[in-house]
Amino acid sequence: MNSRFLRVAQVSVFGLDMITLNMTVMLAWMFIPQLYVVNSVQFTFFWMFLNVSWLIVSAAGAIYMDGSISSYEVFSRRTMHAYFYWVAFVSVYLLFLSNLELPRKYIALIFAAQILLLLLNRFLYLTVQTYLRKSQVLRRKVLIVGYNEMAKKLASCLEADGQHIQVVGFCEEEKNVRELSIYPIMSPIEGAIEVSQKLGVDEIYSTILPEQHSGVSAMMHTADKSCIRFRLVPDLSPYMQSNFHVQFINDIPVFSRHREPLDTANNTIKKRLFDVLVSGFVCLFIFPWLIPLVALLIWIESPGPIFFRQMRTGRNNKPFWCIKFRSMKMNRDADLVQTMRNDKRLTRVGSILRKTSIDELPQFLNVLKGEMSIVGPRPHMLKHTNDYSVLIDEYMVRHYAKPGITGWAQVNGFRGETRTLAQMQGRVRHDLWYIEHWSLWLDVRIVFLTIYSIIRGDENAF
Numbered sequence: 346m347n348s349r350f351l352r353v354a355q356v357s358v359f360g361l362d363m364i365t366l367n368m369t370v371m372l373a374w375m376f377i378p379q380l381y382v383v384n385s386v387q388f389t390f391f392w393m394f395l396n397v398s399w400l401i402v403s404a405a406g407a408i409y410m411d412g413s414i415s416s417y418e419v420f421s422r423r424t425m426h427a428y429f430y431w432v433a434f435v436s437v438y439l440l441f442l443s444n445l446e447l448p449r450k451y452i453a454l455i456f457a458a459q460i461l462l463l464l465l466n467r468f469l470y471l472t473v474q475t476y477l478r479k480s481q482v483l484r485r486k487v488l489i490v491g492y493n494e495m496a497k498k499l500a501s502c503l504e505a506d507g508q509h510i511q512v513v514g515f516c517e518e519e520k521n522v523r524e525l526s527i528y529p530i531m532s533p534i535e536g537a538i539e540v541s542q543k544l545g546v547d548e549i550y551s552t553i554l555p556e557q558h559s560g561v562s563a564m565m566h567t568a569d570k571s572c573i574r575f576r577l578v579p580d581l582s583p584y585m586q587s588n589f590h591v592q593f594i595n596d597i598p599v600f601s602r603h604r605e606p607l608d609t610a611n612n613t614i615k616k617r618l619f620d621v622l623v624s625g626f627v628c629l630f631i632f633p634w635l636i637p638l639v640a641l642l643i644w645i646e647s648p649g650p651i652f653f654r655q656m657r658t659g660r661n662n663k664p665f666w667c668i669k670f671r672s673m674k675m676n677r678d679a680d681l682v683q684t685m686r687n688d689k690r691l692t693r694v695g696s697i698l699r700k701t702s703i704d705e706l707p708q709f710l711n712v713l714k715g716e717m718s719i720v721g722p723r724p725h726m727l728k729h730t731n732d733y734s735v736l737i738d739e740y741m742v743r744h745y746a747k748p749g750i751t752g753w754a755q756v757n758g759f760r761g762e763t764r765t766l767a768q769m770q771g772r773v774r775h776d777l778w779y780i781e782h783w784s785l786w787l788d789v790r791i792v793f794l795t796i797y798s799i800i801r802g803d804e805n806a807f
Contacts, residue, residue: 721749
């Protein structure tokens, strides 16, 4: 999509959303007489919270970013997700964090008006976008230098749905063209600038590198002077057989097989702050009464240690002691055999602890120590790591991130016992997807999905 339109759309839609939110608050204040007796200072804080919470959920959901706003379906879906989280945040604020007493019809009016106005704003955005598409305002003209396999593949990708790009043709030496092409051969390579100026081309993509043709370097400089964007497309397919990610160290491109958002200091700090805040809350307000209660129940049925400590594989293949509430009778196979359905080693209390995931709660201590994260690939026994690292090619890549109490694989049906190699491959596939697509919003989403799964009940929890 045209980058200028994207910038304007992002600012416009964000501004409309903030204006409509605040208009709703003001209009409701004017038409509901009971609000005049409400404490004005507390109401001002509430008003500020409405705005701040929307900024937080919209930023976490990335609803105004390029990847969302360029697709109307993604934009609308993420907006709805953000809206429901916003409602949850506002409800928690009113119930637990504020002494403000507002009429229920006022809260209902704000929630209803916000969703209706958000939908109206999206409809207006879709209308404008559709009109501009039909009027060709967003369409960019592209010329491709070179006619080879990479050039043909590039042309197909550029004219894919949603790109708003028109490929006008190729520039290549006549002797190098030995077949009919879908797009016309406009001129030899040296004539690319002249053709672009004549046809009003916005961008030139060259699959011919400067070292392959002496005229490409001069063409790059001439394109700049003509306000035509020039892009080089090197063919690296002989060396790279799968998706690679590129980053730059100054002006040096560095390719890697896996994208790791948590490799940056900013994201690492955000994730660690989230872990400390949530685990600190659990340790301060839940553990003081939960641990004595669970400890008593475990000890009555099966005297012995309350906690079960097991060496598991952590980040970068470093082992650590993972802590759980003991759910089994004392046995010698704990470090060798994973829990199975109808496992005779399970105690009655232990079975309840496992089904409700209460047995995992002591791992918040591991989180505070920095050995685990709240969300991440589940830590496996050392034996499993040794076994599956041989059987599954990218198994060890899951250890690029800290292990988690819950994870993307667990909320997608890969929790508990892995009886087959295919099940473990599915778990690893989801773990790798999480590592490459991490965001703070994704962590929050997984936490809520985990809570929902516990309440609903999971057939893999035993």
